[in-house]
Amino acid sequence: MKPEVVIVGAGPVGCSLALGLAHHGVRSLVIERSREIARESRALVIWPRTAELLRDWGAWEPLLAAGRFTTLFTPHDAASNEALLSVDFREIADSVESPGVLFIPQYDTVRILRERVAEHPLCEIRYDEEAVALEQDDDEVRLGVRGANGRTTLAAPFVVGADGAHGFVRHALGFALQGATYSTRVAIADIGIESDEGRRFPSPRIALDAPGLLFGIEYAPGLWRTIASVAPSVGDDDALAPDAHAKRIAHLFGEDARTSTVFWSSLFRIHRRHAPNFISGRVALAGDAAHLNSPAGGQGMNAGIHDTANLAWRLACALKSSHCAKALLVGYDIERREMQNDSIERTTDLATRLAVYAPPSLKRFAFAWMRRSLRARGMRRKACRTLGMLDGRYTRSPDVDTSHPLAGRRIGDVALDNGRRINEQRRGRAALLCCGDVRLDGIETLALAKPPKRWLLKHPSAIVIRPDGFVAAVIEKPTRARVEAMWKRAFCCASPLPGTEGE
Ligand SMILES: Cc1cc2nc3c(=O)[nH]c(=O)nc-3n(C[C@H](O)[C@H](O)[C@H](O)COP(=O)(O)OP(=O)(O)OC[C@H]3O[C@@H](n4cnc5c(N)ncnc54)[C@H](O)[C@@H]3O)c2cc1C
Known part of the structure; x- marks a missing residue:
């Protein structure tokens, strides 16, 4: 099968693009350097806008079966276990097919998407192959690939870099990320928690009395992701030491957390960055290869999948009518950069500033204000649309x-x-x-x-x-x-x- 589009990277974004292209009858080849799927939970939430796209491409049902779908998004105060507010997606049931949130760890999302790609007759996925060289002219892109059989060259009308934050394709195009990195470091951990008498802790939960961010979200029964900002005075090793995790767990879950196991933890800096352009000639960037967000708001992976919905139909049209190709790709570049800069970065930036930098009193005030404003139907619908990534123009x-x-x-x-x-x-x-x-x-x-x-x-x-x-x-x-x-x-x-x- 000669591919019309070569996609670098079989993460959630590369796989979604392959399915989106196949939906429009386009043959694609996905090359992926690693067959192993990272076991960290990473992106945990699939919002309604992403759900409708994945449904269009035939991937929603298996994801739904593997995750936990809920119509309510209700953050809780870790100290009292009381709801801080509740966003009920049934409020917008007249405007979305899946009025709710799917909680699912990214490793399950990627596994399912890779399976769908592998099954589709218009898609091919090759593992243990790494993109290492790229050149293009007016007619095609040539991608140098290193794999088990040595080095080969793939030629296709279009190449898409969906190869993540440190991806090769963006570097090959000479694009440096623009934007800012937040001053704080965050300690992220995947933790198994057992409570006395099997009691379930409400999720997600926020320790409002913590000096920075301290947040926990259950991504599978008994499995939690914790995110905590780390004070400048604490060294990197100390931030991930067992007693640092123990303190956070005690703060988030109290005495009821009988046992806990830290499966994985790491220290991160969080970014608000994007490539200066999402296209160059016949090459496009999508997902983390194009933009990086704070995890506050859980929009990073979802935004990448939204890129692919925009790109897939444009590439399908460009393949049918080559003299339109440039204009179609320019449209992708302009639209997705606008959505990234004006909508997604703003939302995640606001959420990060409030979660990480605001003092506890301001956080309490902000939740009280949001709870009050959600009494109005218009505000409830607005909250569902913003959280569900349905807004933006x-x-x-x-x-x-x-x-x-x-x-x-x-x-x-x-x-x-x-x-x-x-x-x-x-x-x-x-x-x-x-x-x-x-x-x-x-x-x-x-x-x-x-x-x-x-x-x-x-x-x-x-x-x-x-x-x-x-x-x-x-x-x-x-x-x-x-x-x-x-x-x-x-x-x-x-x-x-x-x-x-x-x-
Ligand atoms: C610890 C952590 C926690 C996170 N938490 C959240 C969260 O709560 N919510 C959220 O929305 N997002 C979160 N994210 C971000 C989310 O994981 C990313 O937005 C998402 O993975 C982006 O998907 P992607 O397909 O663009 O890139 P990736 O998932 O990075 O996939 C890129 C793929 O390309 C492959 N690849 C790279 N280079 C090459 C090459 N040269 N040749 C071939 N293959 C290559 C890689 O092996 C990889 O499989 C988190 C990320 C991390 C690291």
Whole structure:
């Protein structure tokens, strides 16, 4: 099989991209230098936006079966075991397919995604192969690979670096990460906790009276990740010494934690950094290779998977229409950098500042304020959308017509006139959604008689929806010519209007 896209790295992002590309009929080859999957828990949470993408690509059900899904996200005060606040994702059940959070350790996520990739006829995954050289011209990229059989060269129209924070591809492109590293160090540990009489501790839990961050989250029954900021006066070794862990465990779980075993621990610096560009010619970066966030907010891996939803349909279009390739990839670069800088970095930065640097009194005040504001329905929905990574808008994209406020945003999973929900009907494909009395002869459309008020549609409209679920354009009082123009702007000339494929 000659691959159309070579992906470097079979982490959660590289595997998601392979599945996303396969969904659009694109053949890919994933090369991965290590068959072993790191046993640290790493990213533990899959948010609703990520769930809808993984569902489109056929990977959601096995993940759901392996993890713990809950509709409530309820951080607790470690001292009292009382809820600090509760975000109930059922509040947005009218706009997402999976109104809840999936807790699952990253090693299970990667194992399942690798299995799906290995099974898919359009994907190939090769282990023990490491990318070591890269060059490109106007037509193809050549990747030097070192493996068991020595050194070989792979050629493909496109290469994507999904090779993580220290990845080879970003270095080969000459991109240095921009941004900042927080002054604090954090001690992260995976710990098994047993309580007296098998009592379960509420999760996640925060020690609000700790001077910096002290946080625990259960990622599998009895298995906890703890994250603690380390004071500047404490040496690296002392921060990971058994008595340092014991103190944190006592602080987080109290006397009830009868026994505990530290399986793994390490000291990290946390970053707010990104590459200056996410593309160079025919090479793109995705996931940690492109951007690094603080783990506060649990968005790092999820954001990387969102990159792949944007990149997959663009690469599929670029392969169909080579003269559009440059414009399509530039759109990826602009959109994902905007989302990273203006949305994801802001959210994780705010969460980090509050969690790590705020004094206990301010943290208590912030939780009290959030709890109070969640009494209003609008705020409850906003909290679900922000936490669920459903917010954010592409305002600078060359292929989105931002003249309407809905354009550049993800479309909610509304019910159509035929009784089905739009995500189920589209299943990760582009669509034209008509709202109100719209006639567009010869074009296949989805219909919605009464759009939600929050869409701010004043007239009968046609909405161009991209495969990644974002609105590319809202055309009020549409004509066929205006719809064709907006469709072309969104997809270049690579994708015909639905129902016009044979024309
Ligand atoms: C200790 C720890 C805790 C974390 N906690 C959280 C959390 O709570 N929430 C969260 O959202 N995120 C968390 N993260 C971040 C999260 O793990 C990353 O965002 C996520 O792994 C990014 O996925 P990726 O596929 O981009 O990169 P990676 O998972 O790093 O995967 C890259 C893959 O590329 C392979 N590779 C690298 N170089 C080459 C090469 N030259 N050739 C071939 N293969 C190569 C690697 O072997 C690896 O398999 C944590 C990370 C760490 C380290």
